[in-house]
Amino acid sequence: MKLRKVTAASAVVLALAVSVTACGGDKKDDASGGGKKIKIGIKFDQPGLGLQEPDGSYSGFDVDVATYVAKQLGYQPNQIEWVQTKSADRENALQRGDVKFIAATYSITDERKEKVDFAGPYLLAHQDLLVKKGSDITKGTDLNKKKLCSVTGSTSAQNVKKTIAPDANLRPLSGYSECVAGLQSGAVDALTTDDSILAGFAAQDKYKGQFKLTGLKLSNENYGIGVKKGDSATVDKINKALEQMVSDKSWDKAVKDNFGPAQYKNERAPKIGDIVK
């Protein structure tokens, strides 16, 4: 009897919860344009791209791009709600509708295109190496027998093992910050991931002038803006916004602001839909 009551009660609660969320969902959909909020997914832990500052503000190239795009979609910066979307959670966040779009070092790949739609690309990055100033590492094969750090499971770590330097002593850690610390202390000889991310770290005040990028271009990473599968209207709007961002030079300014101190030689702004394999 008691059990039955509990079941009935939880059924009621569940039904309420469903109806409440359903209402919430409806409201959110109305919010395109107008005076409401927009939720945008970024990384919170990547200096130069998407970083949550100690004071709670956000900085980085992805943030600048997203802010510009949001403005073209009719949202002022104070109407943006930034949501942290970690790499593993990006597809789900879009499918659930947690965020309108994601600008978070999101490389366009065939596998991902099956799950989400991409606008852009807005930046062509390459896998690269970050080494100490004065290091003797100048090409990919130099890495064999060297101590190399990357993030567990990342594409960059896989590339090293597969193609670049199979004999490298690879140390996968949980985050790039740990790797950078290891590079500074000499526990590893090099750190590998996209050059944009590396530039962001090298440009941080505490590391300024200590590291250099080798500029090896070990892969092509086409950063796109992830949008929920099938939402082609938003993709078109974002593409238009990106084109405008490039043509009015805001794009160049954003690159210079965020990667400038690292002497990062960025590629020119990619054309929309132009994916470099």
Next chain:
Amino acid sequence: MFDFLEGYDVLGAFWTTVQLTVFSGVGSLVWGILLAGMRVSPVPLMRGFGTAYVNIVRNIPLTIIILFTSLGLADIFGVTMGSQDFKIQGFRLAVLGLIAYTAAFVCEAIRSGINTVPLGQAEAARAIGLSFSQTLRLIVLPQAFRAVIGPLANVLIALTKNTTVAAAIGVAEAATLMKTMIENEAQTVAIGAVFALGFVVLTLPTGLLLGWLGKRLAVKR
């Protein structure tokens, strides 16, 4: 439906998980018994050490302990566990961290078992002239163990799942492969389900077997 599994050595990754579990399990059992012995010993210094160790270590998150073995022990103090290869080093450091952490829980499980042994048993052992270590070894621990097989099974199952934390320092176990696959395939739910199932397959028999054993061997009082 499961074509995303192609090209990945899922079994190999789980084999590493099993190895981590076995090595850490044996190690933490040994270290845990020693700690439990210290905690009930008549020497205040050893009792103090045992108590302090258990209370400190079990209250530190495992992630921090594992990260410390790599970023602290290896990088700062140069403890490389006999290998410069990060792959081997990571595995050994992870086992070290898992032992240090799990032993605290093993110790407490065994100590609770010791508490189930009637005081008269120890008194009788003393009365026939056995020393403290003989009493513990021959009289108290054998009875204590049979009382705590169930709780120890819980610790072992927790340990099996805790091995995933080793992914933080790059040990190529199941969680590491899961991260790699999610990065490449963008199929979070399906991949997550496969790995969840893998862990159930590993831990469910452990629980059933040890539960059955615990019932059979329990000292009926």
